[in-house]
Amino acid sequence: xxxxxxxxxxxxxxxxxxxxxxxxCNDDSLLHWPGFLLIGMAGFLGCALWGRQVWGxxxxxxTCVGSLVVFAVWIAVRGYFSPVSFLARADLALxxxxxxxxxxxxxxxxxxGWRRWLVGLQLFVGFVNIGLALYQMRFDPHFHPLPWVERxxxxxxxxxxxxxxxxxxxxxxxxxxxxxxxxxxxxxRARLLAALGLGLCLGGLALAVSRTGFVAAGAGIFTLAVxxxxxxxxxxxxxxxxxxxxxxxxxxxxxxxxxxxxxxGSPLAMDIRERIAGAAASPRFEFWKTALTQAELEPVVGTGxxxxxIYSRQLRSDLPVEIPDQAxxxxxxxxxxxxxGGSGHRTRANxxxxxxxxxxxxxxxxxxxxxxxxxSARELVPGAxxxxxxxxxxxxDSGAVRIPSPHAIGRGVGGDFAGNSRQSRGxxxxxxASSCRAGPGWRDRGRGAAAVVRPGLRAERxx
Amino acid sequence: MxxxxxxxxxxxxxxxxxxxxxxxxxxxxxxxxxxYELLQKAAMADPGDPFLPIAEAExxxxxxxxxLQEAEAAYRRSYDLFPQNPHLLVALGExxxxxxxxxxxxRFFEEALYWAPSYGVxxxxxxxxxxxxxxxxxxxxxFRRANEASAYPWAAQSGRRDD
Numbered sequence: 001x002x003x004x005x006x007x008x009x010x011x012x013x014x015x016x017x018x019x020x021x022x023x024x025c026n027d028d029s030l031l032h033w034p035g036f037l038l039i040g041m042a043g044f045l046g047c048a049l050w051g052r053q054v055w056g057x058x059x060x061x062x063t064c065v066g067s068l069v070v071f072a073v074w075i076a077v078r079g080y081f082s083p084v085s086f087l088a089r090a091d092l093a094l095x096x097x098x099x100x101x102x103x104x105x106x107x108x109x110x111x112x113g114w115r116r117w118l119v120g121l122q123l124f125v126g127f128v129n130i131g132l133a134l135y136q137m138r139f140d141p142h143f144h145p146l147p148w149v150e151r152x153x154x155x156x157x158x159x160x161x162x163x164x165x166x167x168x169x170x171x172x173x174x175x176x177x178x179x180x181x182x183x184x185x186x187x188x189r190a191r192l193l194a195a196l197g198l199g200l201c202l203g204g205l206a207l208a209v210s211r212t213g214f215v216a217a218g219a220g221i222f223t224l225a226v227x228x229x230x231x232x233x234x235x236x237x238x239x240x241x242x243x244x245x246x247x248x249x250x251x252x253x254x255x256x257x258x259x260x261x262x263x264x265g266s267p268l269a270m271d272i273r274e275r276i277a278g279a280a281a282s283p284r285f286e287f288w289k290t291a292l293t294q295a296e297l298e299p300v301v302g303t304g305x306x307x308x309x310i311y312s313r314q315l316r317s318d319l320p321v322e323i324p325d326q327a328x329x330x331x332x333x334x335x336x337x338x339x340x341g342g343s344g345h346r347t348r349a350n351x352x353x354x355x356x357x358x359x360x361x362x363x364x365x366x367x368x369x370x371x372x373x374x375x376s377a378r379e380l381v382p383g384a385x386x387x388x389x390x391x392x393x394x395x396x397d398s399g400a401v402r403i404p405s406p407h408a409i410g411r412g413v414g415g416d417f418a419g420n421s422r423q424s425r426g427x428x429x430x431x432x433a434s435s436c437r438a439g440p441g442w443r444d445r446g447r448g449a450a451a452v453v454r455p456g457l458r459a460e461r462x463x
Numbered sequence: 464m465x466x467x468x469x470x471x472x473x474x475x476x477x478x479x480x481x482x483x484x485x486x487x488x489x490x491x492x493x494x495x496x497x498x499y500e501l502l503q504k505a506a507m508a509d510p511g512d513p514f515l516p517i518a519e520a521e522x523x524x525x526x527x528x529x530x531l532q533e534a535e536a537a538y539r540r541s542y543d544l545f546p547q548n549p550h551l552l553v554a555l556g557e558x559x560x561x562x563x564x565x566x567x568x569x570r571f572f573e574e575a576l577y578w579a580p581s582y583g584v585x586x587x588x589x590x591x592x593x594x595x596x597x598x599x600x601x602x603x604x605x606f607r608r609a610n611e612a613s614a615y616p617w618a619a620q621s622g623r624r625d626d
Contacts (some may be wrong), residue, residue, distance in 0.1 A: 029483065032480060033473055034481060036469055037477045040467070042466070043465055043466025044467050044469075047466060083547065083548065085511060085544075086513050086545060093472075093473070096468055096469050098470075100465050102468055173486075310547045313549060314579065316581060
């Protein structure tokens with residue numbers, strides 16, 4: 001295949017992801033369907049230009065492709081029989097987009113060079129967002145480069161309208177860089193740059209003042225620490241040093257917490273108690289409860305694509321008065337259970353639990369986790385490469401914030417940027433390192449700009 | 464195949480998205496006629512979108528109160544596509560009320576209450592409808608329930624709760 005055609009298709013794919021706001025930008029300020037169209041064009045062109053060549057060289061395993069196809073077919077069938085076809089449309093489009101991004105990043109764009117582009121692009125967009133957030137903080141809190149976007153959210157949020165989304169996005173580059181530092185083997189200069197970048201991302205996270213972002217960052221840092229010190233690959237007694245250090249740190253934190261609460265009247269204790277009470281009163285728990293009640297209506301097949309929007313209005317109970325229409329449960333698993341039932345949940349589980357993974361030998365170089373086949377369906381999730389990564393990815397289900405697995409990304413990208421050829425080979429074997437959110441979380445997107453036009457909305461805004 | 468499917472189905476949707484985007488963001492707010500025209504084109508490009516007719520209806524009424532018939536037709540198109548939308552049901556009911564067809568409107572207010580029973584906005588609209596139809600005793604009771612609504616107290620936000 002010619003290099004120029006590769007560049008062309010990569011450009012169209014990235015343009016599509018940017019246009020439909022998938023690549024580090026605001027949800028409703030851009031166009032979804034033109035973006036989908038561009039992604040579709042990239043997939044179609046890719047297949048037409050060099051499909052046979054690519055599939056001949058790097059055919060993903062039947063189990064992996066099969067689990068994706070089963071999931072896609074179930075989404076399509078349930079969507080077809082859903083009560084509102086317009087709402088189902090977005091899920092159908094997004095599963096097609098996920099399939100295209102998955103196949104392309106695990107075949108054509110799976111090489112070290114393309115991975116460098118993908119990750120580099122993600123980091124670049126992250127830094128652009130942070131720069132913009134700094135400008136918003138220092139000069140103009142309402143500034144947004146797109147003139148039609150009205151920024152009403154006061155905490156800086158870069159290209160995003162919502163600072164929580166900004167924080168969630170920053171976790172991608174932060175985890176990539178963290179994984180690079182913790183699990184990679186980079187040169188000193190690259191390590192320094194990564195540390196600076198990580199500091200910048202964490203600084204951006206602090207700017208966002210997002211509780212969800214802080215919680216997710218804490219979970220991500222803990223996961224990184226576990227991966228960094230997990231005693232899986234050595235039999236030396238010293239292997240327990242790392243976990244012991246983590247345990248000791250946890251003990252110190254617990255004791256510090258106890259000391260803080262020793263005096264219940266201290267300002268710090270009161271502040272922490274207020275924050276905990278605030279978390280307990282979060283409407284998210286009500287969103288989840290509503291999803292569970294909805295799931296009871298049709299436990300096997302679900303109530304239909306995107307019907308949470310319908311049933312959340314009908315079944316909501318104790319939500320605060322100011323919470324308006326809720327289209328998302330804030331928990332991918334629960335929403336999937338409500339809308340696609342237990343069968344939908346089971347078909348999605350296939351994406352994470354690839355039975356062939358258990359039979360694969362460990363990567364002898366020890367650089368890519370398990371030596372998965374190129375294009376494992378599990379790798380719809382960026383870098384999900386072995387059981388531990390699945391565990392890490394599970395953090396996603398705690399809320400709207402998604403954390404890419406840092407382990408495989410760190411090892412792969414670390415090796416890549418360090419120019420370590422052995423690691424680069426491991427990277428090439430470990431599937432896509434795309435940070436594009438083609439995995440769970442994809443359903444958050446693609447509702448279309450039209451979806452925000454509702455009767456009453458204008459009046460509500462005027463009010 | 465996924466790419467081909469997206470291309471096949473996505474053309475009309477993308478065209479509609481773009482036209483709606485032009486209407487919402489790229490056309491001056493005061494240019495109501497032009498925005499209305501763009502919305503109509505967008506709805507023609509994607510007849511399956513239930514939100515475009517709603518925007519069309521709102522704009523039609525904004526252009527002139529005399530366009531209530533057009534607004535009703537647009538709301539009914541949306542109703543065929545997404546009958547579970549309580550905001551649409553309230554808007555359709557209110558339009559029918561204004562057209563003097565209150566008996567017909569009752570059904571839509573009741574459906575709105577079914578799909579969003581805890582919403583202040585639906586309860587308040589139903590109470591107003593009852594008042595319009597001369598059922599004052601029921602209306603008082605309905606206003607009281609609207610006041611106690613646990614969600615979306617649109618009436619309260621617009622200050623009407625105090626009226």
